[in-house]
Amino acid sequence: MRPSEPNAVIEDALVARHILQRLGEGGQPPQHGVRRINVGNESYLKVLEHEYFDYHLRFGASFKLVQGYFGGGKTHFLYCVRELAWDRGFATAVVELSPNECPYDDSFKVYQAVVRRIGQRPRTALGSPSYGLPDLLRNLMDDRVDAALQTPSVPDVDAAREAVLQWLRTTVARAACESHSYRRAIVEFAAAFLEGRFEDEQRLEAWLTGESIPASELRELGVYEDIGKSNGFIMLRCLTQMIVGLELPGTVLLFDEVDRNLSVSVKRSQIIGDNLRQVIDLCGRHQLPNTLFMYAVPPEFMRNVVPDYPALYQRLKSPVPLSVRSPQAVLIDLERLDLEPAELLSTLGDKLVGVFESARDCAFDRTLQASNARALANACVYSYFEVNHRRLFVKTWVDFLHRQLVDGELELDANAATDLVLSGYDALAQTPAQDDFSDF
Amino acid sequence: MIAEAEEVEHPVHGSGRLVGLRRNGRLALVNFETLPLPTLVPTRELKRPGAGAPAASNTEPAALATQPHDEEHRRTATNTLQRYALEPTQADMAIEAMRLGVVPAQGIEAFTVARDAAFASLNAALGEASNEGALRVIEGDYGAGKTHMLEWLGSRALSENFLTARVTLDADETSPAHPQRVYRAMMHTLRYPDRPDEVGLGLAPLLDRALISDSARERFAVGERGHGPHLYLSAALNWLDALNAPALATEPDLPSWRRAVLDWLEGQRTRSNQGLNDELSAAPGHHPWLYSLKDYRPWARIYAFILSGLATLARECGYAGLVVMVDEAERFALLSRENREHAAATLRALSSAALGDALTPHPSDATLELGGVGRLRELPCRFEPASGLGVVMALTPSYDDDPLLHGLFPESARIELKRPQPSDYAELARRVSAFYAEARNGLPLRPEQVDAIAQTIERLSSRGTLGSMRQVMKTLVELLDVHRHFPERADGVVDNLARVSHFDF
Numbered sequence: 001m002r003p004s005e006p007n008a009v010i011e012d013a014l015v016a017r018h019i020l021q022r023l024g025e026g027g028q029p030p031q032h033g034v035r036r037i038n039v040g041n042e043s044y045l046k047v048l049e050h051e052y053f054d055y056h057l058r059f060g061a062s063f064k065l066v067q068g069y070f071g072g073g074k075t076h077f078l079y080c081v082r083e084l085a086w087d088r089g090f091a092t093a094v095v096e097l098s099p100n101e102c103p104y105d106d107s108f109k110v111y112q113a114v115v116r117r118i119g120q121r122p123r124t125a126l127g128s129p130s131y132g133l134p135d136l137l138r139n140l141m142d143d144r145v146d147a148a149l150q151t152p153s154v155p156d157v158d159a160a161r162e163a164v165l166q167w168l169r170t171t172v173a174r175a176a177c178e179s180h181s182y183r184r185a186i187v188e189f190a191a192a193f194l195e196g197r198f199e200d201e202q203r204l205e206a207w208l209t210g211e212s213i214p215a216s217e218l219r220e221l222g223v224y225e226d227i228g229k230s231n232g233f234i235m236l237r238c239l240t241q242m243i244v245g246l247e248l249p250g251t252v253l254l255f256d257e258v259d260r261n262l263s264v265s266v267k268r269s270q271i272i273g274d275n276l277r278q279v280i281d282l283c284g285r286h287q288l289p290n291t292l293f294m295y296a297v298p299p300e301f302m303r304n305v306v307p308d309y310p311a312l313y314q315r316l317k318s319p320v321p322l323s324v325r326s327p328q329a330v331l332i333d334l335e336r337l338d339l340e341p342a343e344l345l346s347t348l349g350d351k352l353v354g355v356f357e358s359a360r361d362c363a364f365d366r367t368l369q370a371s372n373a374r375a376l377a378n379a380c381v382y383s384y385f386e387v388n389h390r391r392l393f394v395k396t397w398v399d400f401l402h403r404q405l406v407d408g409e410l411e412l413d414a415n416a417a418t419d420l421v422l423s424g425y426d427a428l429a430q431t432p433a434q435d436d437f438s439d440f
Numbered sequence: 441m442i443a444e445a446e447e448v449e450h451p452v453h454g455s456g457r458l459v460g461l462r463r464n465g466r467l468a469l470v471n472f473e474t475l476p477l478p479t480l481v482p483t484r485e486l487k488r489p490g491a492g493a494p495a496a497s498n499t500e501p502a503a504l505a506t507q508p509h510d511e512e513h514r515r516t517a518t519n520t521l522q523r524y525a526l527e528p529t530q531a532d533m534a535i536e537a538m539r540l541g542v543v544p545a546q547g548i549e550a551f552t553v554a555r556d557a558a559f560a561s562l563n564a565a566l567g568e569a570s571n572e573g574a575l576r577v578i579e580g581d582y583g584a585g586k587t588h589m590l591e592w593l594g595s596r597a598l599s600e601n602f603l604t605a606r607v608t609l610d611a612d613e614t615s616p617a618h619p620q621r622v623y624r625a626m627m628h629t630l631r632y633p634d635r636p637d638e639v640g641l642g643l644a645p646l647l648d649r650a651l652i653s654d655s656a657r658e659r660f661a662v663g664e665r666g667h668g669p670h671l672y673l674s675a676a677l678n679w680l681d682a683l684n685a686p687a688l689a690t691e692p693d694l695p696s697w698r699r700a701v702l703d704w705l706e707g708q709r710t711r712s713n714q715g716l717n718d719e720l721s722a723a724p725g726h727h728p729w730l731y732s733l734k735d736y737r738p739w740a741r742i743y744a745f746i747l748s749g750l751a752t753l754a755r756e757c758g759y760a761g762l763v764v765m766v767d768e769a770e771r772f773a774l775l776s777r778e779n780r781e782h783a784a785a786t787l788r789a790l791s792s793a794a795l796g797d798a799l800t801p802h803p804s805d806a807t808l809e810l811g812g813v814g815r816l817r818e819l820p821c822r823f824e825p826a827s828g829l830g831v832v833m834a835l836t837p838s839y840d841d842d843p844l845l846h847g848l849f850p851e852s853a854r855i856e857l858k859r860p861q862p863s864d865y866a867e868l869a870r871r872v873s874a875f876y877a878e879a880r881n882g883l884p885l886r887p888e889q890v891d892a893i894a895q896t897i898e899r900l901s902s903r904g905t906l907g908s909m910r911q912v913m914k915t916l917v918e919l920l921d922v923h924r925h926f927p928e929r930a931d932g933v934v935d936n937l938a939r940v941s942h943f944d945f
Contacts, residue, residue: 047925060533063540107612148477167477171469174480176640178628180699180708225709230612230621247469247478271611278610284542286533310582314910315541318918326921330540 011124016359023352024398029076032122035083037351037394040337040344041073045080047327048292053088057250057290063283065316066296068334071391074296077334078254081294085252086121090292091136091243092252093117104255105271107232112210114236114253133239134189134205140246141190161194168194175245181225182238183245188221233278240291250290257297273309280315280330299335342374342381345393349373352394356401364401365409372412373397379417396420448486453479455489531879538872538913539921543587550875551913552592553868554860555585561855562593562832566600569830570760573751573822575794577849578834580857583908586834589857590765593832598633601760602830603646603750605630608767616768616783617775619740620733623747624707626764633759642706646750649757651681656756667728670749670823671815675728676705679720682727697723707733707743731816737782738810740789744821748793751829761828764790768835781807784848787833791849792821794831802847862901865912869894872913876920885923889931893919896934 015033022030023037030037038045052062068074078094085092095113097104104110115133122130130139141164148160168187177183185204192200200221206213210227218224227235240251276295282288306313318329337344353369356362376397380389400420404410412420446458448470456472461483468483534544534551544551561576568574580586590606597604605626609616614625627642635641650656661668662681668674679701688694697720703710711719713732720727733742751762766787775783785807792799792808808821833849873890897916900906906915919937923930 056532056536059529060536062536144477153474163475163477167479171478171480174467178640180703219711224703224711230615230618232612234613274611278608280540281542281608284537284540285545286537314583314908314914317911318914326918326925328539328921328925329918 013358013361016355019355020352020359020398023394024402025395029079031079033355034076034079036355037348038076038080039348039351040339041077041080041334043327043338044077044332045084048081049084051328052292053084053090057090057292059290060286061283061288061291061293063280063293063330064295064332065302065330066294066332066334067299067302068296069298071389072334073390074334075256077332078256078294078296081252081254081292085292089120089249090252091118091120091248091250092254093119093131094254094256097255097257103268103272104257104275105268106229107236107275108210108227108229109232110255111227111232111236111239114239115209118239118251120248133208137186137190137246138193140248141193145194165191165194172242172245175242177238177241177245178234179225179231179238181223182235183242184222185218186242186246188223233275237282237288240288244289250292251288252292253294255293255295257295257301269305270309273305273312277309277312277315280312302331341389342377345377345380345390346370346374348390348394349377349397352397353401356398356405360405362405364404368409368411369401372400372410372417375412375414375417376400376420379414379421383418383421392421396423447489449489450481450485450487453481458486528878531875535872535876535879535917535920538917541583541910541914543585543591545591547875548588548591548595550871551868552588553871554864555589555592555857558589558855558857559592562589562596565830565832566597566602566760566763569602569751569763569794570600570755570828573794573796573826573828574830574832575791575799575849575853576830576832576855577853578832578855578857580834580836581908582836583910584857584859585909586836586857587767588909589855590767590832590834593763594631594765597763597830598631598636601633603630603632603754603759603762604765605762606765606767611775615775615779616766616786617737617779618735618782619737619743619786619789620707620735622766622786623743626747627706627708642702643750644702646754646757647677647680647702647705650677650753651684653757656753657681659756660753665726667815670745671731671819672705672733672746673749673753675730676701678728679730682723682725685724687724691723693722701730704730704733705746737779738785738807740782740786741808741821742816742819744789744793745819745823747790748821748823748826748829752823752825752827755828759828761830763830763832766790766831766833768833784845787848789821790831790833791853793826794822794829795850796822796824796826800847800850804848859907860901860909862898865901865906866894866898868912869897869916872916873920876917885920889923889934892931892934896937900937 015030015036019030019033019037022028048064056062066074066077068077082092082094093114095110095117097110097113117131118133119131119136120139130136144164144167145157145160148154148163149157151163154160154163168190172190173183173187175183185208189201189204189208192198192204203213203217204221204223207218207223207227215224215226225231236253240253243251279288279293279295283291283293302316306316316330318331339347350366350370350373353364353366353373357364377393380393380396400412448456448458448468450456450470450472453470453472454474456470456475459469459471459478461468467480468486469478469480470486471478530546534546537544537546538551558578565574565576578586578589594604594606606629607614607622607625609622614621616622628640630642630646631639632641632645635645650660651662657663657677660670660674660677662674662677664678668678680698682688683694683698683701691697700710700716700719704713704716710716713730716730720730747762747764754760754762781804784804788802788804789808870890873885873893877885893916896919897906897912900915901912906912915937919930919934922933926933
């Protein structure tokens, strides 16, 4: 990249390199620019975009259960939804659920994970992520001060801060919120940040993020409630209420169930089922304002967990055959995509060529590479029958593009493609254990 | 009617542009030219530039997209909607709720079919509640329509001049074993017949009204020394009355004192009652002690006593009373044995608050006598002479698994939801189709398509494939979604579904 190039071109190349690095190293979906390589789930995304983001989420709430095998694209899909939400200014959190660190039956841990992960689109491509409720609030206050400074009647920064403080006390402090303590904490945290009251800001940050802090330290600030297991979901609701109170468009909460075996005790799975039923009811009653709640699970969840709870089963079960399931149905089934497996992979291969060209500032023979992608796609589908072949394909294909950059373009026949797939399979098998849940 | 981005005038702030409406249109967020940031003002204070009258606060329903090939069907759909006065966004929210298998809070009357017997009992309950009190327990299997009935009752009670409060029980946040959490949720969901669309108002409107009502002041001994007839309500009213004194009008702590009293009575997490009394002691005069309201499991009796008092207070203020609705879904199974006992005691305390001595004894009554010291030990479940309290619960009882439930409620209070007839579901299908069309401003469904859907639903329910109201509603919306997204395949789907369904397996 040359320094004289416009920023947009440089950013485009940086995002492209990030995509290649994520795919090439372990076949993982990229954190940025995921829609540049998105294939096969557009019908779902289109409905989410036009029916929900552009319409329903402006006044209501919804819940979607995303179902897919490991390697079936759940995380990738959640990232695509996150980008849709980011484009529209929604506060968004992708939360990985796991039995030990963040089990869905512990509402307090879920709340903590959400406030740690919530954020808006990074200001620049690959800019350092600004996750967490405290930073979200600080950024919002800074933006408000900047906006106030653009007003002719505001002469300086002090006057702008005063205007924002007035807005906090007269407008945000009146937002409809179930917990008065929560609303007060948000308002006081923002005010402390604007006024430079560092200690108050720190104490309220600790409380908002669910850290243990003596109640006596917050009483003078009007916060009398503790956040704990008995009110984790109330506080999650309050968070969505205050996001709207702060005049953001809404909240998108994306939960990724990363446990492969879902072997939880009967008692815990009962609580998980009941917590989900509660969330569905809250969305149905639109008590999570302007909120999309999405929960990604493996098919075993629908087969083994849900049927044990009639109240949940009835809410998720559909009478209509999967083959004609409406894209607005509660269940989004990633096993039923817009394209057949081989066509999906070869289309993905074509997109990756474009990304590779941006990243490496090179040009391929597109016709030849389309043929190569098709050959590799067929080899993947025929020699590896699990859905995880997507991950195998992207890793192998990115490696092959790198090889061609060094050795010159090659034509891939069926046998060579099969050999590539087998060597790619061996490479994938050596990926670290913590990548087990990585999902493309 | 004002709309987003429209220019408006305010008597103090001058010209501005409407950003959006809040609190059901009662407050308007406006970008005023004189202020650097958008500000909330009462909508009634806004006018259009040059207009003499304030702008209306409700948004105008979107114009109907007429389908020239189907005027008659459009008219039918429109008539259905006009009858229930639902706007497109409200209709869309109702449809999304059904898609999720949840009872819509919008247009509930339009979705109610085949419930005449239950309606008769609930209507009778409203009549009883406004006098000596009433108890009803709606029982039915999952998806039978219990929550639907509570939604209906809530609308009905508001139209009959009752205050309503509603709580959905869960294992933690509103566990029936923790009566304070249940009570707090009720206070948060309190709705008023004169402000039916507003939620989160809490007790402030009722208490403010009580302070200007001679009969309420007399009944609760406001302005008199001592604890008054109701240990909690009399104290709260006396405090709020004292804080209204002209001498305190300029007191900077006044809003915080007032809020503290309200938070205490609403069961909000706030200062300890000791701290509260210490802080309020700065106010001039002698005032009653505020007793504690804690999250103790054996205190169901105390919270029932307050609810009973609130119902009486509502009557004294000119309302018909208070209807409390408790919605239970798979709760008892999630509770420990000990918590099940406390949960049964909570339900029992609510029943006792509603019926008083008319309730026959039950082993759970022993749990009600635990808890509290001093005066608090003497409080009954019911504030006498009682009036105005209706308690309605929706349960999926498992009498075999939970012996505690045996005899907990009198037989006369039980309403068992019977399964509607297939023809009722067909009628429901026609109504939902009309709402669906309105929700998205005109899904062009031909009358024969609506009939085919209705007949399919009727057939599926006749053969037992669709066994509950929830399944019917979900199936309906799914079929309509298919018409919307895959119009070319929809008729085939309906036809296939009439023969076989996933629910059959």
